[in-house]
Amino acid sequence: MIHARGLRRSFRTRTGTVEAVRGVDLDVEPGELVGFLGPNGAGKTTTLRMLTTLLEPTDGTATVAGCDLRTDPVGVRRQIGYVAQSGGSSPECKVIEEMELQGRFYGLTSEQARARSAELTARMDLAGLDQRLIKTLSGGQRRRLDIALGLVHDPKLVFLDEPTAALDPQSRANLWTHIKAMHREHNTTVFLTTHYLDEADALCDRILVIDNGKIVAQGAPDELKAGLAGDLVTFSVPVTDGARAGEIAARLPEVSEADVDGGTVRFRAPRGDVLLPDLVRAIDAAAIPLTSMSVTRPTLDDVFLTLTGRSLRDAEMGAEAVGEATEDKETADVA
Numbered sequence: 444m445i446h447a448r449g450l451r452r453s454f455r456t457r458t459g460t461v462e463a464v465r466g467v468d469l470d471v472e473p474g475e476l477v478g479f480l481g482p483n484g485a486g487k488t489t490t491l492r493m494l495t496t497l498l499e500p501t502d503g504t505a506t507v508a509g510c511d512l513r514t515d516p517v518g519v520r521r522q523i524g525y526v527a528q529s530g531g532s533s534p535e536c537k538v539i540e541e542m543e544l545q546g547r548f549y550g551l552t553s554e555q556a557r558a559r560s561a562e563l564t565a566r567m568d569l570a571g572l573d574q575r576l577i578k579t580l581s582g583g584q585r586r587r588l589d590i591a592l593g594l595v596h597d598p599k600l601v602f603l604d605e606p607t608a609a610l611d612p613q614s615r616a617n618l619w620t621h622i623k624a625m626h627r628e629h630n631t632t633v634f635l636t637t638h639y640l641d642e643a644d645a646l647c648d649r650i651l652v653i654d655n656g657k658i659v660a661q662g663a664p665d666e667l668k669a670g671l672a673g674d675l676v677t678f679s680v681p682v683t684d685g686a687r688a689g690e691i692a693a694r695l696p697e698v699s700e701a702d703v704d705g706g707t708v709r710f711r712a713p714r715g716d717v718l719l720p721d722l723v724r725a726i727d728a729a730a731i732p733l734t735s736m737s738v739t740r741p742t743l744d745d746v747f748l749t750l751t752g753r754s755l756r757d758a759e760m761g762a763e764a765v766g767e768a769t770e771d772k773e774t775a776d777v778a
């Protein structure tokens with residue numbers, strides 16, 4: 444559905460050239476829900492704007508929904524839906540007017556546009572709000588309307604740029620439900636950017652991690668986490684049995700970093716949950732009484748920390764501070 448090779452984009456600013464995207468290769472297959480995760484300024488939006496034909500790449504090639512980005516940008520635009528970070532609806536318009544206008548814009552007859560609007564407003568939980576001015580909608584309702592507008596022409600591929608930015612936790616969870624339903628029930632391929640770890644974790648089949656304009660890792664959320672040191676397994680036994688329990692644990696397959704502290708044994712394993720039954724059997728066979736046991740999954744923040752040497756949250760805070768100091772965007776584009 445998306446195949447990009449060596450995508451690059453630089454911008455000339457007053458203070459020099461910014462290499463926003465520095466050679467991105469990516470493949471998204473039909474029906475996937477892929478998250479593009481990275482801190483502020485990592486290059487997510489720039490990549491998205493290139494893939495949606497809004498920005499010409501400085502270098503590289505891509506096909507999007509079967510059309511070549513450079514030679515057939517109109518074909519790309521016909522096939523995709525794009526929901527920008529800022530949305531695209533007019534505050535002074537009524538919901539129904541905006542929906543129908545969007546339908547007409549994509550070549551639907553008035554009747555088709557009306558039917559499509561009714562279907563999408565129902566799907567996005569906006570039924571009953573048809574006659575409301577868009578400026579009176581809540582943040583969550585407005586984001587759902589933005590997504591409905593992006594779906595008017597029934598695209599097989601939808602790009603969502605920071606879909607839940609600035610929403611409260613309840614509205615975010617609600618929007619996730621709608622995005623999942625769109626993906627599952629209509630088999631829509633979704634490519635979304637986010638800098639929320641929990642969002643990427645909860646929503647996405649696969650995550651591409653971008654930092655400094657380059658993809659630094661990709662995989663299913665669980666794969667990425669398991670690719671680290673693995674889950675942390677902790678269990679407790681009587682202090683007198685600690686050393687023996689530690690030796691038993693260390694003999695289990697794929698166990699690393701086994702450590703004993705009194706009656707507490709800790710170790711790492713790629714899938715701690717899968718290892719637990721074997722561990723329980725082995726400890727039981729040695730007639731050692733178990734008093735407690737837990738498995739802790741590494742977080743995506745741990746993944747980011749391992750890959751880049753800093754936490755995603757620190758990176759975001761750092762980028763925000765830099766962004767405030769050098770607000771130099773939109774100076775001049777280097778095509």
Ligand SMILES: Nc1ncnc2c1ncn2[C@@H]1O[C@H](COP(=O)(O)OP(=O)(O)OP(=O)(O)O)[C@@H](O)[C@H]1O
Nearest residue numbers: 454461463482483484485486487488489772773774
């Ligand atoms: N038009 C522009 N002119 C100059 N620099 C730009 C322009 N657009 C983006 N940049 C710079 O390119 C880098 C990548 O920006 P981009 O918006 O793609 O990041 P992002 O990962 O989407 O961040 P955010 O999460 O804040 O949206 C940043 O350093 C940004 O300041």
